[in-house]
Amino acid sequence: MILSLDSIEVRYGQAVAVDRVSLGVGAGKWVLVMGPNGAGKSSLLRAAIGLVKHRGRITFEGRDLSAEPTWIRQRLGIGYVPEGRQLFTEMTVEENLRVGGYGCSAPALRRGLDLAYGMFPRLAERRGQIASTMSGGEQQMLAMARALMIEPKLLLVDEISWGLSPILVAQVFATLVELHAGGIAILQVEQNAFEALKHAQSALVMSAGRLVLEGAADEIARDRRVVESYIGA
Amino acid sequence: MTFPLFLQLLTNGLVVGALLAIVALGVALIFGVVRVVNFAHGEFVTLGAFATYLVVTQLNISPLLGIPLAFVLGAAVGAGIQAAIVSRAAGRPELDVLMVTYALSIIGLGIFSSAFSGDFRSYSEGPSGIFTLGSVVIGLRSLTVLLVCLIVGVGTILVVQRTRIGLALRALAQSRDSAAACGINVPAAELFAFALAVGLAAAAGALVSLIGTIHPRVGHDLVLDAFVVVVLGGMGSIGGAVLAAIAIGIVNAFTSFALDDSWARILTYCLLYATLLLRPHGLLGRHVGA
Numbered sequence A: 001m002i003l004s005l006d007s008i009e010v011r012y013g014q015a016v017a018v019d020r021v022s023l024g025v026g027a028g029k030w031v032l033v034m035g036p037n038g039a040g041k042s043s044l045l046r047a048a049i050g051l052v053k054h055r056g057r058i059t060f061e062g063r064d065l066s067a068e069p070t071w072i073r074q075r076l077g078i079g080y081v082p083e084g085r086q087l088f089t090e091m092t093v094e095e096n097l098r099v100g101g102y103g104c105s106a107p108a109l110r111r112g113l114d115l116a117y118g119m120f121p122r123l124a125e126r127r128g129q130i131a132s133t134m135s136g137g138e139q140q141m142l143a144m145a146r147a148l149m150i151e152p153k154l155l156l157v158d159e160i161s162w163g164l165s166p167i168l169v170a171q172v173f174a175t176l177v178e179l180h181a182g183g184i185a186i187l188q189v190e191q192n193a194f195e196a197l198k199h200a201q202s203a204l205v206m207s208a209g210r211l212v213l214e215g216a217a218d219e220i221a222r223d224r225r226v227v228e229s230y231i232g233a
Numbered sequence B: 001m002t003f004p005l006f007l008q009l010l011t012n013g014l015v016v017g018a019l020l021a022i023v024a025l026g027v028a029l030i031f032g033v034v035r036v037v038n039f040a041h042g043e044f045v046t047l048g049a050f051a052t053y054l055v056v057t058q059l060n061i062s063p064l065l066g067i068p069l070a071f072v073l074g075a076a077v078g079a080g081i082q083a084a085i086v087s088r089a090a091g092r093p094e095l096d097v098l099m100v101t102y103a104l105s106i107i108g109l110g111i112f113s114s115a116f117s118g119d120f121r122s123y124s125e126g127p128s129g130i131f132t133l134g135s136v137v138i139g140l141r142s143l144t145v146l147l148v149c150l151i152v153g154v155g156t157i158l159v160v161q162r163t164r165i166g167l168a169l170r171a172l173a174q175s176r177d178s179a180a181a182c183g184i185n186v187p188a189a190e191l192f193a194f195a196l197a198v199g200l201a202a203a204a205g206a207l208v209s210l211i212g213t214i215h216p217r218v219g220h221d222l223v224l225d226a227f228v229v230v231v232l233g234g235m236g237s238i239g240g241a242v243l244a245a246i247a248i249g250i251v252n253a254f255t256s257f258a259l260d261d262s263w264a265r266i267l268t269y270c271l272l273y274a275t276l277l278l279r280p281h282g283l284l285g286r287h288v289g290a
């Protein structure tokens, strides 16, 4: 397992958003987390990258990260594409990427920029443009490219297809498939389960903070309850 | 008003505005990056002023050397206070954090008053004489202040806009979570911002001691205007703060001459009120990210 979440609990005040959830992501594997709004999916990812206080143990490549701050988790090789993109909206495309590669040495930063622009030629054309003035699809590309600057071993992606047209959704998934083929492990939270289940190896369903179902992605995709709730028959 | 007098007042206003800009840059930096309204900022100006006064009168060191010394002292004190006090209040309700910096201000005022009494002090060491440019007369000391403010101000803006740490500060000002998720050591960047801002305040204090009298409230009084400047400029906007500082300095100079200091203050705050009504996000009309 490259990432193990062991009995993770997240609370906001008294409210329990994530209730003792455990899961593992194998090296190079693609794991999908589904569930209704408010199930605690984003909170789980935020716990994994250290943006919310949590109980339970998080290990990454065998190293206990539970007490590590977010920036160290990132530098160890965890890329995070947050829900709603959370770009540095007043910065240019290139500045966003440079922040993404903040922990990189100068040659690694150069390489990261080349990779990002190679993967997303649209961003190369717009490197001087202010992020907030870009289209939704371009912004999502930038959010991904920013997370990829450190050449992470694991990518956490939260609702990456949110607000995108079907064509752009297909493009974004094509990019994830390419990254996955290149060996990056993916832990994905996604409402668009139909598309995501085609690519993931395993899938989990959360509801009201708990894990209610887990299994191989193709089994989950055939599960009647899941089909009714998340895919639409 | 004659034209030479007009130029003279403009020059005087520019000197005060430049000082105000340096102080306001620090306030804006702390507000933008650390998300704290630093009520104690004026006390750091006073610290720089007294430190310079002491090294000049006790150690016979040139006040010009006092400026970098004050900066370094301020940066060290700022780093200490951020690490030991302000960072610990992080995450508490806003009012708690305000009370922390307010308490620091009161404590600072108390320390300066008991150590130096309320006397007005000044020294004559350092640049002296006047410099005439056509019909405008400017003291060499004022000229020094103007030049140093220019260098320090441009330097600070270059650090924020052009360096790696500056990139981190700007990222942090726009989105804390994203900055952290991009590998920025948030507490370290905050420490840097606080130390830099307090260093600037203390350096401004050194400059204040060069052109005016020093007393325990000298920084406190200056910072009131600096807060106005930061709000006028748009909280956290550096360009806006500089512009607003110069404007306030010049408005003050003309009003103090035509009416008196109280009217200068009244006008300053009317200007603030009008700006908030007409341009709620400051002169340059920029939002600060959540």
Ligand SMILES: Nc1ncnc2c1ncn2[C@@H]1O[C@H](COP(=O)(O)OP(=O)(O)OP(=O)(O)O)[C@@H](O)[C@H]1O
Pocket: A012, A015, A016, A017, A035, A036, A037, A038, A039, A040, A041, A042, A043, A044, A083
């Ligand atoms: N910062 C916060 N403060 C208080 N409560 C929060 C906070 N963030 C999330 N919550 C609550 O925690 C619960 C889980 O939220 P979370 O965002 O993790 O769900 P989600 O599964 O990602 O939902 P969605 O599909 O709508 O994105 C919700 O009830 C939400 O209201």
Ligand SMILES: [Mg+2]
Pocket: A041, A042, A043, A083, A158, A159
């Ligand atoms: Mg969510």
